[in-house]
Amino acid sequence: MNRLQQLFQKQQKDLLSIYYTAGYPNLGDTLKIAETLEQNGANFLEIGFPYSDPVADGPVIQASSKQALDGGMTLHLLFEQLKDLRQKVTIPILLMGYVNVVLQYGVEEFCKKCREVGVDGCIIPDLPMYEYEELYQPVFEKYELSNIFLVTPQTSEERIRKIDALSNAFIYLVSSSATTGSNLALSTQSSDYFKRIADMELKNPFMIGFGISDKATYDSANKYASGAIIGSAFVKNLKQDDLEGSIKEFMVQFSV
Incomplete structure (x- = not known):
């Protein structure tokens, strides 16, 4: 089992994952952010x-991506930055991005x-499920990588069950059909959606993302999901000029 699978075997409630953009706010910050997040309580990370x-x-992630690209961030550079990752960080790490970048790099090489x-x-949101199953699943399994699929409020039960069968770590439950950065409005509709997924009794746990912004929305999501x-x-x-301080300031709200 990889670290992610081990984590979900050991703990299936109150998990906190943090996403951040490689190369933002400064090109060389990628590994330092990972170290600081682990030190301040994150259970796993999405880079x-x-x-x-x-x-x-949404606009926040778009702006961070543009700044990172303008600064010189590439997939080649990211792997170079992560070469000492496991000397400094022990928690599970996921890479998240779009399929075109992976295809250009080469799926097997990636x-x-x-x-x-x-x-x-x-997590490659725009990688079609059938392409993964038919073309890439053996490659991911060869290198012991978990591929994380996304489920939205519009995803059919048939597709969710198919995703569950193809998954081996967790399922990413998108809280709404909006882009990232939208505030999670815990309406009756969203609560019914979360409960509907929970009642399906899937073999994989699920994490809720999109719109989780603070302790209150984190706690609300935890009522239904593993985190x-x-x-x-x-x-x-x-903050570019106080990276570690701004991370600690953000994460303190989640400390018990």
Whole structure:
């Protein structure tokens, strides 16, 4: 089992995952942010590799991606930055980004590099499920990478069950159909959606993301899921001139 699978075997409640963009706010901050987040209580991390056309992302993540790209961030550089990852960080790490970047890099080479640096899995929202199953699943399994699928309020039960069968760590439950950074409004509709997924008794646990911004929305998500994923609110809080201080300031609200 990879670190991600081990984590979910050991703990299935109150998990906190943080997303941030590689190369933001400064090009060389990627590993330092991971270290500081682990020291301040994050259970696992999602490191975004930036792309020039991030269609699922809201303005905060889009702006961080543009700044990182303008600063020189590439997938090649990210893997170089992560070469000492496992000397400094012990919690599970996922890479998150768009399929075009992975295809340009080469799927097998990408998976191989993930394994070499100690990455445990990937979230590639625009990778079609059938392409993964027919073309790439053997490659991901060869390098012991978990591929994380997204479920939205519009996803059919048939597709959710198919995703559950293809998954081996957790399922990413998108809180709404909005882009990242939208505030989670815990309406009756969203509560019914979360409960509907929970009642399906899937073999994989699920994490709720999109719109989780603070302790209140994190706690609300935890009523239904194994935990929550915070991205835009964290990225927005990062201060270029006080990186560690701004991370600690953000994470203190989640400390018990």
